[in-house]
Amino acid sequence: MSASSESKRDFVSSELGTKDYWDETYDREIKSFNDFGDVGEIWFGEDSQERVLDWLEDCDLVTTDDSVLDLGCGNGMMLIEMARRGYTSLTGVDYSQGAIELAKAIAEKEEITCINYQVADLIAADCTQKYTCLTRQYKIVIDKGTYDAISLIPDSEVEARQVYLKTVKHLVAENGMFVITSCNWTKEQLLHFWKTDFELFEKIPTPSFQFGGQSGNTVTSLVLKPKP
Numbered sequence: 001m002s003a004s005s006e007s008k009r010d011f012v013s014s015e016l017g018t019k020d021y022w023d024e025t026y027d028r029e030i031k032s033f034n035d036f037g038d039v040g041e042i043w044f045g046e047d048s049q050e051r052v053l054d055w056l057e058d059c060d061l062v063t064t065d066d067s068v069l070d071l072g073c074g075n076g077m078m079l080i081e082m083a084r085r086g087y088t089s090l091t092g093v094d095y096s097q098g099a100i101e102l103a104k105a106i107a108e109k110e111e112i113t114c115i116n117y118q119v120a121d122l123i124a125a126d127c128t129q130k131y132t133c134l135t136r137q138y139k140i141v142i143d144k145g146t147y148d149a150i151s152l153i154p155d156s157e158v159e160a161r162q163v164y165l166k167t168v169k170h171l172v173a174e175n176g177m178f179v180i181t182s183c184n185w186t187k188e189q190l191l192h193f194w195k196t197d198f199e200l201f202e203k204i205p206t207p208s209f210q211f212g213g214q215s216g217n218t219v220t221s222l223v224l225k226p227k228p
């Protein structure tokens, strides 16, 4: 994935910002799951998922009974792993029907029953009234790659990101946290965009690279808290 003049990285709109792309992807992945048991892509790799989950486990602010919402959950592997780690109140939403079908099929095969899945478009204007899962607040709200995908929407990405911010603000409980993992935006860029309503609580360490005397991260994971 890769977007706008505000970006240090070269950010251009792309097919990854379209619903058609995701619908086709998950149609393929469902077939592959049915034929070969392959769960499909874990975006940014299993390590980035583990780093977020390990941080949650170590931070002392979270219990396994806390409510969790995964935004743009895809195949739901983050939630599956959370269920394996003992979390009991898990919800995943994605606008692609195929993603939700795949996620439900994987959970069923794993005999995991504590995950509630719903198809929901997180940038639909009335989404926080329209979809039951989005009418309430959650202690832990997770985004891995979904803000990135929304940032790639052809023609309207800035507008779409603003709607997404409003949606996320509505969903994170006052004492809750928003854990965002991005490969398109740097820490500074994420903080710049989200600062109207969120502040940095902690940056989850991710591997860094050195190039031309500068260091950077290929993936950025931040824990943000809603501003009072």
Ligand SMILES: C[S@@+](CC[C@H](N)C(=O)[O-])C[C@H]1O[C@@H](n2cnc3c(N)ncnc32)[C@H](O)[C@@H]1O
Pocket (backbone or CB within 6 Å): 022, 041, 042, 043, 071, 072, 073, 074, 075, 093, 094, 095, 096, 099, 120, 121, 122, 123, 124, 143, 144, 145, 146, 149, 150
């Ligand atoms: C890069 S994938 C990440 C999937 C998953 N979070 C993971 O880490 O494996 C981005 C996901 O966001 C979903 N998505 C994109 N725009 C969305 C929207 N407006 N509402 C809900 N889901 C969306 C896509 O269908 C896709 O599953």
